[in-house]
Amino acid sequence: xxxxxxxxxxxxxxxxxxxxxxxxxxxxxxxxxxxxxxxxxxxxxxxxxxxxxxxxxxxxxxxxxxxxxxxxxxxxxxxxxxxxxxxxxxxxxxxxxxxxxxxxxxxxxxxxxxxxxxxxxxxxxxxxxxxxxxxxxxxxxxxxxxxxxxxxxxxxxxxxxxxxxxxxxxxxxxxxxxxxx
Amino acid sequence: xxxxxxxxxxxxxxxxxxxxxxxxxxxxxxxxxxxxxxxxxxxxxxxxxxxxxxxxxxxxxxxxxxxxxxxxxxxxxxxxxxxxxxxxxxxxxxxxxxxxxxxxxxxxxxxxxxxxxxxxxxxxxxxxxxxxxxxxxxxxxxxxxxxxxxxxxxxxxxxxxxxxxxxxxxxxxxxxxxxxxxxxxxxxxxxxxxxxxxxxxxxxxxxxxxxxxxxxxxxxxxxxxxxxxxxxxxxxxxxxxxxxxxxxxxxxxxxxxxxxxxxxxxxxxxxxxxxxxxxxxxxxxxxxxxxxxxxxxxxxxxxxxxxxxxxxxxxxxxxxxxxxxxxxxxxxxxxxxxxxxxxxxxxxxxxxxxxxxxxxxxxxxxxxxxxxxxxxxxxxxxxxxx
Numbered sequence: 001x002x003x004x005x006x007x008x009x010x011x012x013x014x015x016x017x018x019x020x021x022x023x024x025x026x027x028x029x030x031x032x033x034x035x036x037x038x039x040x041x042x043x044x045x046x047x048x049x050x051x052x053x054x055x056x057x058x059x060x061x062x063x064x065x066x067x068x069x070x071x072x073x074x075x076x077x078x079x080x081x082x083x084x085x086x087x088x089x090x091x092x093x094x095x096x097x098x099x100x101x102x103x104x105x106x107x108x109x110x111x112x113x114x115x116x117x118x119x120x121x122x123x124x125x126x127x128x129x130x131x132x133x134x135x136x137x138x139x140x141x142x143x144x145x146x147x148x149x150x151x152x153x154x155x156x157x158x159x160x161x162x163x164x165x166x167x168x169x170x171x172x173x174x175x176x177x178x179x180x181x
Numbered sequence: 182x183x184x185x186x187x188x189x190x191x192x193x194x195x196x197x198x199x200x201x202x203x204x205x206x207x208x209x210x211x212x213x214x215x216x217x218x219x220x221x222x223x224x225x226x227x228x229x230x231x232x233x234x235x236x237x238x239x240x241x242x243x244x245x246x247x248x249x250x251x252x253x254x255x256x257x258x259x260x261x262x263x264x265x266x267x268x269x270x271x272x273x274x275x276x277x278x279x280x281x282x283x284x285x286x287x288x289x290x291x292x293x294x295x296x297x298x299x300x301x302x303x304x305x306x307x308x309x310x311x312x313x314x315x316x317x318x319x320x321x322x323x324x325x326x327x328x329x330x331x332x333x334x335x336x337x338x339x340x341x342x343x344x345x346x347x348x349x350x351x352x353x354x355x356x357x358x359x360x361x362x363x364x365x366x367x368x369x370x371x372x373x374x375x376x377x378x379x380x381x382x383x384x385x386x387x388x389x390x391x392x393x394x395x396x397x398x399x400x401x402x403x404x405x406x407x408x409x410x411x412x413x414x415x416x417x418x419x420x421x422x423x424x425x426x427x428x429x430x431x432x433x434x435x436x437x438x439x440x441x442x443x444x445x446x447x448x449x450x451x452x453x454x455x456x457x458x459x460x461x462x463x464x465x466x467x468x469x470x471x472x473x474x475x476x477x478x479x480x481x482x483x484x485x486x487x488x489x490x491x492x493x494x495x496x497x498x499x500x501x502x503x504x505x506x507x508x509x510x511x512x513x514x515x516x517x518x519x520x521x522x523x524x525x526x527x528x529x530x531x532x533x534x535x536x537x538x539x540x541x542x543x544x545x546x547x548x549x550x551x552x553x554x555x556x557x558x559x560x561x562x563x564x565x566x567x
Contacts, residue, residue, distance in 0.1 A: 081316055081320055085313065085316060090300075
C-alpha cells in the first residue's frame with residue numbers, strides 16, 4: 001500500500017488516542033517507520049500488521065478498526081490535498097460512486113505500483129444502488145462499509161449499507177447494497 | 182480513408198469545450214460544457230464577445246489568420262479569466278474554423294471554482310490526469326519538506342546534546358583531575374589528613390557524571406526520554422534544592438507549591454529544565470541587592486486547564502532587546518564571567534515544547550521571571566494511561 005494509507009492510519013490513532021498509543025501500536029506491529037512518505041510504496045503486510053496491532057491496543061475487533069478507518073479515509077484524503085479532486089468527482093453520493101473507479105484509475109497514473117480496488121455501480125435508482133467491490137486484497141470489505149458511511153456524511157445524506165454477497169463467504173467478490181434513508 | 186461524420190451531439194460529447202465559427206467569426210456551434218461555462222448560449226454571437234486570443238501573441242483574430250495557423254498552440258481567454266488551450270482545424274470548403282481544446286488550469290481548485298466536475302471533461306482529455314500528477318508532485322514535495330525540517334530539528338537537538346555534554350562533562354572532570362593531583366601530592370609528602378575529603382569529592386563528581394549519563398537519552402528530544410509520569414513536586418523540589426546547594430552561594434532558594442492539579446510529563450526533562458533556570462538565577466544574581474533569591478512557584482491556571490511553574494529571581498535581569506534571542510541556540514547573555522555554552526535556555530525551551538508546554542519570560546532591573554505552562558490532560562485520559 002502507498003504511504004498515504006499508512007499515514008492515514010497513524011493520523012487516526014494519534015488524533016483519537018494520542019501519540020503514545022500510536023507508538024505502542026507501531027512497536028507492537030514491528031514497524032520501524034514513523035514518518036511515511038505518502039507517494040512511496042510499502043508492503044501490504046505492514047498495513048495489515050498495523051490494523052492488527054491497533055485492534056489489540058484499542059480493544060476492538062479488526063473489522064471495527066477497518067470500518068472506522070474507512071470513514072476516516074474520506075476525511076483524511078479530503079484534508080491531504082485531494083479535497084478539490086474529490087469535490088470534482090461528483091456532486092452527490094451516487095454520482096461520486098459512479099466516478100470512483102475512474103478516480104482510482106487517474107490516481108494510478110502517478111502511483112505506478114498502485115493496485116487499486118474497483119468499484120462498479122449497478123441498478124442505480126433515485127434512492128438505492130448496488131456496488132460491486134473488487135480488490136486483489138482480502139478482508140477489506142469492512143473498510144468499504146466505513147468508506148460508504150463516511151462519504152454519505154460528506155454529502156450530507158444518511159444511508160443503509162448491507163453486504164449482500166461476501167467474498168469471505170465464497171462469493172466472487174463483495175457486493176454492497178446502498179440505500180438512502 | 183473514407184469520410185466519416187460525427188453528429189453534433191457526439192462531437193459535443195467528445196469535445197465538450199469546442200467551438201466552431203464561420204468566416205465572420207460568429208459562433209455556429211459550441212460544446213455543452215463550454216456553453217455552461219459562458220453562462221449563455223453563444224451561438225449566433227461574435228466570438229470576440231466572449232474570447233480574445235492570448236496565444237499566439239500579436240495575432241489579430243480573423244478567418245484568414247486562423248486558417249493560416251493550423252500548427253500553432255492557441256489559448257483563448259474569456260473576460261472572466263477562463264483560458265482554453267487547444268488547436269484550430271479549418272474546413273475551407275464550408276469556411277468554418279473548429280477550435281478543439283480544454284481548460285488550461287493548474288489546480289483542481291480552479292476547476293472547482295468554475296463549477297466544473299470530472300464528468301464535464303471528455304474521458305480522453307488528459308487535463309484531469311495532469312491535475313492528479315500535479316497533486317502527486319505537491320504531495321511528494323511537501324513530504325520532502327517536512328522530512329528535511331524534521332532532520333534539521335534532529336540535527337539541532339543532537340548538537341544541543343553535544344554542547345550541553347561538553348559543558349556538563351568538563352566541570353566534574355576538571356574537579357576530579359584536580360583532586361586526584363592533590364591526592365598524588367599528599368601521598369608524595371605523606372600528609373594524608375585531607376585524602377578522605379578529596380576522595381569524597383571525587384566520588385561526588387563521579388555521581389554527578391553517572392546522573393548525567395543516566396539522563397543522556399532524556400536530553401535528546403527524539404530519543405526515548407522515558408514515559409511521562411505524575412510529578413511528585415515535593416520530591417522533585419527537594420532533589421533540586423539538594424543539588425543546587427551542593428556548592429556555596431548566597432542565593433536564598435524558595436520552593437512554593439500552589440497547585441492542586443496533577444501534572445503528567447517526563448520527569449527528567451522537567452527536572453533538567455528547572456535545574457537550568459534556577460542555576461541561571463543563581464549565576465546572574467545581583468550582588469548590589471541586599472538579599473538574593475530565586476523563587477520557584479507552582480499554580481493552577483485560572484481556568485484549571487493548565488499548570489504554571491514560575492521561576493523568579495531578583496538578579497541583574499535582561500534588557501528588552503535580549504529577550505527575543507535568549508532561547509536561540511548559542512545565544513549568550515552578557516553578564517558574569519562564567520557565561521555558559523549558549524545552549525541552556527535553548528534546551529529548556531526544546532524540553533518544555535516536547536512536553537507540549539510553553540515557556541515565556543519577563544525581565545527587567547528587578548530581576549527575571551520564567552513562566553512554564555503545561556496543558557493538563559483530562560483526568561479520564563490519564564486514568565486509561567496505565
